[in-house]
Amino acid sequence: MSVVVYGSGQLAQMMYLAGAPLGIDVQAVDVNTDTVVHPVSKTPLDTSLSQALESADALTVEFEHVPERLLDEAAKTGKLMPDIASILVGADRVREKKLLQSMGVANCMHRIVTQLDDLDACITELGSRLILKASRDGYDGYGQWRLTDESELPSLKKSLASLNLEVVPLVVEKMVDFDRELSLIGVRNKQGEIRTYPLAENLHHQGQLHVSVAPATEVNEALQTQAHDIFVTLAEGMDYVGVLAVELFQCGDKLLVNELAPRVHNSGHWTQSGSVTSQFENHLRAVCGLPLGDTSAIGPSAMVNIIGCGSFSRELLSIDGSHLHWYGKSVREKRKMGHINVTAPSYNALGEKLTALSQFLPLEYFPKLTEEANRLKG
Structure with missing residues (x-):
């Protein structure tokens, strides 16, 4: 099977890595040059965009800001998933608000x-x-x-x-006086099968996600069910196919939708190590019409973004349960350079591992790490 991804950044790279064991070949499109490239090396492939679209089983996106002329071309093939209307909702907050209002989904x-x-x-x-x-x-x-x-x-x-x-x-x-920021990653395939992951708690700094912890602490069944029901309403209402991220504000026992992302999402990177099936594999399963994988968490985990930082000790890999994902980009301020996933048998142990992780990192680039480590240790 073959999937073409519009966009050639780290999300396309991680889809490629998730697809290889399934025998799914993933190619990427550099949307600035309309060139088909290898998702990891970024080397141009010996195929034109039109040839790649014709031979692909499915087309998808790694970000919502794909030029509309390319989306229009992809939509004509009947292979684009999620569909163009869903992608444009993620690219335009006015469309997003109108969608939420039309479906009766609580938002700000x-x-x-x-x-x-x-x-x-x-x-x-x-x-x-x-x-x-x-x-x-x-x-x-x-x-x-x-x-x-x-x-x-x-x-x-x-x-x-x-x-x-x-x-x-x-x-x-x-401006909402929320208790915390959460996100739900969910997936729906072409047959209408839906699965959602446990809620993740997200810590931001200067508008960027720095740390996610999943499953989020202090989530009862009612809150998880409320999030799941929001996803089902949106996914079925949009006839959505693929992974959809729903960013949420928790206000007491109520959830408000903040934003939608019609794609695999940064706050779901923890699934690579912390769940039975990663969001990347499940996205490929969904768009290829395959059965969806188990979305259960295998234990507490954290995802730590590496932002604007290119120098740190790889000895962090000495921490059991730590996994480094490096994107191979040139360093730039506020640029996501990679991420670190950490898994543990308990939240206290996860806090201890995040404290150990801090010894290998320049903490000026990781302003939320110590705070979250201390919170998890209680």
């Missing part, structure tokens, strides 16, 4: 803004503590602004004055 109170003067009405309706998000092309904290007091509004308007909000509207959300 918000307004869509196409004129700066509409911000005054947002304060009247939503209050003076707001998060403003560009509806397209914003990620990892980029394309976001905060308003914490009405007195800041004139300054905020000045900083936004150069934006064309008619072309790229703002989604203005009421």
Whole structure:
């Protein structure tokens, strides 16, 4: 079987590695050059894009910001999974909010803004503590602004004055006093079979995910079921095929959807070591029409992102249960360079292993590591 992935970054690489044992050949598309490349070496392959699309059993994406001309071309083959409408929901927060509203899925109170003067009405309706998000092309904290007091509004308007909000509207959300950030990775195949993973707890710094712990601590059956039901509503309502990540705010015993990602997701990397079947394998199974794999956790695990850091001791591999995933990129500030998965028999043992891990890393690049290690140790 053959799968073509639009995008040639680390997610395509990890899909390739997951597909090899199944006999699924994964090729990647450099969407900047329309070139078919090897997902690991990035070497151009001796095949054109049209030839690759014709011979593939399935087409998919590693990120939602694929040029629409390429998505249109892929959609015409009838092999694109998830479908183009689902991918575009992940690329446009206005579409995303409309989808959540249409399906009755709880999310943050918000307004869509196409004129700066509409911000005054947002304060009247939503209050003076707001998060403003560009509806397209914003990620990892980029394309976001905060308003914490009405007195800041004139300054905020000045900083936004150069934006064309008619072309790229703002989604203005009421700032939520949530207890913590969670995410659910789920998967649905072409036959409609659905499986979801245990909830993961996510710690962010400056808008980027730094540490995920799964299964999240202090999750009862009712909360996991609520998350599962949200996924089922979305996946069935969208006729979705593949892995879908649902980012959530926990507010007491209620979950609000923050964002959707129509693809394998950073907060699901823990599944490579911490679950029976990784999100990458299950995504390939889903788009190829194969039965889905077991999504159970095999024990507590953590995923630690390596961000903007290229120098650390590989002796971290001396820690039992630690696994390094290096992406082979050139170092750049705020760039995801790789991640480390750590598994343990208990949360306390996981905290001890994260403390040990900190001895091999420059902690200025890992601002959440010690905090999370101490929390898990109680």
